[in-house]
Amino acid sequence: MKRLAATVLGLGLGLGLLSACQPVLRGTGDLGLVVERADGRLMVVENSTSTKLASVSGLGDLSHAALVYSRDQRFAYVFGRDGGLTKVDILSGAIAGRVMQSGNSIGGAISQDGSLVAVANYTPGGIKVFDAATLEQVADIPAIGADGKASKVIGIADLSGRRFIYSLYDAGEIWIADLTDPKAPRLTKHTNIGKLPYDALITGDGRWYLAGLFGEDGIALLDLWNPDKGVKRILDHYGKGKEALPVYKMPHLRGWAVAGDEVWLPAIGHHQVLVVDKGKWTEKARVDVAGQPVFAMARPDGKQVWVNFALPDYSKVQVIDTQTKTVIKTLEPGLAILHMEFTAKGERVWLSARDSDKVVVYDTETLAPVAELPAVKPSGIFFTSRAGKTGL
Amino acid sequence: MRMLAAVTGAVVLALAAWPAAAEVAPARQAKLKDMVAQDCGSCHGMTRQGGLGSPLRQEDLAKLSAEAVIETILEGRPGTPMPPWKAMLSREEAAWIAAYLMGELK
Ligand code: HEC
Numbered sequence: 001m002k003r004l005a006a007t008v009l010g011l012g013l014g015l016g017l018l019s020a021c022q023p024v025l026r027g028t029g030d031l032g033l034v035v036e037r038a039d040g041r042l043m044v045v046e047n048s049t050s051t052k053l054a055s056v057s058g059l060g061d062l063s064h065a066a067l068v069y070s071r072d073q074r075f076a077y078v079f080g081r082d083g084g085l086t087k088v089d090i091l092s093g094a095i096a097g098r099v100m101q102s103g104n105s106i107g108g109a110i111s112q113d114g115s116l117v118a119v120a121n122y123t124p125g126g127i128k129v130f131d132a133a134t135l136e137q138v139a140d141i142p143a144i145g146a147d148g149k150a151s152k153v154i155g156i157a158d159l160s161g162r163r164f165i166y167s168l169y170d171a172g173e174i175w176i177a178d179l180t181d182p183k184a185p186r187l188t189k190h191t192n193i194g195k196l197p198y199d200a201l202i203t204g205d206g207r208w209y210l211a212g213l214f215g216e217d218g219i220a221l222l223d224l225w226n227p228d229k230g231v232k233r234i235l236d237h238y239g240k241g242k243e244a245l246p247v248y249k250m251p252h253l254r255g256w257a258v259a260g261d262e263v264w265l266p267a268i269g270h271h272q273v274l275v276v277d278k279g280k281w282t283e284k285a286r287v288d289v290a291g292q293p294v295f296a297m298a299r300p301d302g303k304q305v306w307v308n309f310a311l312p313d314y315s316k317v318q319v320i321d322t323q324t325k326t327v328i329k330t331l332e333p334g335l336a337i338l339h340m341e342f343t344a345k346g347e348r349v350w351l352s353a354r355d356s357d358k359v360v361v362y363d364t365e366t367l368a369p370v371a372e373l374p375a376v377k378p379s380g381i382f383f384t385s386r387a388g389k390t391g392l
Numbered sequence: 393m394r395m396l397a398a399v400t401g402a403v404v405l406a407l408a409a410w411p412a413a414a415e416v417a418p419a420r421q422a423k424l425k426d427m428v429a430q431d432c433g434s435c436h437g438m439t440r441q442g443g444l445g446s447p448l449r450q451e452d453l454a455k456l457s458a459e460a461v462i463e464t465i466l467e468g469r470p471g472t473p474m475p476p477w478k479a480m481l482s483r484e485e486a487a488w489i490a491a492y493l494m495g496e497l498k
Contacts, residue, residue: 063438081437122443214473246475249434
């Protein structure tokens with residue numbers, strides 16, 4: 001009974017905090033968002049209690065939705081497939097602003113100073129940049145490649161200053177847009193970087209931008225500390241190679257793991273994760289895994305890498321010990337595991353099990369499940385600790 | 393209850409044996425619909441308006457023959473991220489998906 005009372009009290013408090021009718025103060029560092037993609041809804045969740053605090057609906061088509069956080073970790077900017085850019089106040093659980101910015105977007109980034117939000121578009125292609133406070137559009141930069149055609153934009157990330165870096169899928173180019181003066185954006189273009197860059201990431205230190213190529217083997221690499229040296233091709237054998245399997249789901253580069261001086265990345269079309277020396281950019285090892293990896297994500301301390309898979313193996317998750325480079329456990333947390341997110345210090349990881357309609361929380365030391373939350377077709381999970389990280 | 397189940401079973405069998413209408417059993421059709429939304433959706437958008445993959449709405453596919461759509465599904469488009477699905481789908485299932493995408497099924 002006492003337990004129940006405490007729970008009820010806890011719940012009451014939680015809702016009270018969120019309903020904003022009572023000015024009870026709280027921080028957002030323990031909070032996060034889970035995308036319920038089929039219903040266009042977000043769950044506001046709390047790490048320490050493994051509970052849902054509120055639901056936010058009315059966000060449109062959230063398939064493949066991504067989001068970034070404001071620097072104060074209070075607002076999330078959600079990029080929807082239908083071109084909607086929604087600003088969500090996670091403290092009140094309400095939509096603080098929403099604009100329809102194009103036909104079809106895939107992701108975005110927030111500038112280092114937190115003042116600008118850039119959205120990358122598939123159609124019509126290009127990026128649009130918004131004032132983070134008002135969602136007023138401040139720039140519209142089409143992505144017309146050297147071939148004269150409009151291109152889909154992928155792999156957008158924030159650089160130092162008011163700059164964004166992104167890749168042109170159709171044209172095979174990497175562009176940097178400098179919005180120091182949003183009215184007159186300055187573009188730097190790297191052309192001929194390789195065929196069909198499908199996703200890209202920037203390392204957490206902001207130095208290396210890597211774009212995975214689909215149309216040919218290898219990865220395009222730009223050293224942002226030495227941008228005049230241009231784009232280099234690394235890992236020439238990376239990619240599909242000869243006996244590759246069909247790729248049913250594109251691996252996510254944002255899920256690449258940087259653990260110490262090693263980068264862990266999903267092999268394309270192979271049941272393997274590759275370990276690459278960060279800096280030298282040569283392959284150090286390959287670890288065999290249970291399927292085609294989609295995300296390989298490092299626990300924040302870099303001691304473990306967690307891997308999920310494309311169908312038909314997407315109900316498994318494997319945990320790799322980075323020192324011994326061996327799989328230490330294969331988990332089956334639920335059906336269709338789409339995403340994984342570590343808490344800020346990594347003691348727990350949250351996994352979305354789309355076809356089981358739940359989110360499962362694991363203890364990363366015991367590798368045992370510790371909590372479960374019902375969720376309707378959950379996909380991405382995003383904790384507010386992302387706010388302070390470059391490229392997230 | 394058990395009798396009802398047996399009767400349903402018989403109906404499914406009868407339909408399956410009837411070539412034109414339902415070479416794909418109803419339960420499997422539901423799975424395929426789900427697959428189109430979720431798994432094809434990861435590249436083509438859940439509402440098929442396009443993404444990394446081209447849009448797959450009825451009007452977008454009007455330019456293609458059913459046969460071309462079926463071939464694309466089974467064999468993929470080499471040199472692009474469109475994978476061949478033949479390891480996962482039979483020709484009948486691909487034909488069902490093509491008809492479903494092209495608006496010939498509800
Ligand atoms: C990994 C990404 C990916 C997945 C998953 C995927 N596709 Fe595709 N698909 C593509 C791309 C990219 C193209 C465009 C190919 C081109 O440029 O010709 C395409 C093209 C197509 C086309 C031809 C459309 C046209 O207008 O020419 C059809 C039909 C199609 N896909 C059906 C499907 C179906 C059905 C599924 C699920 C069973 C599926 N796709 C899953 C990436 C994907």
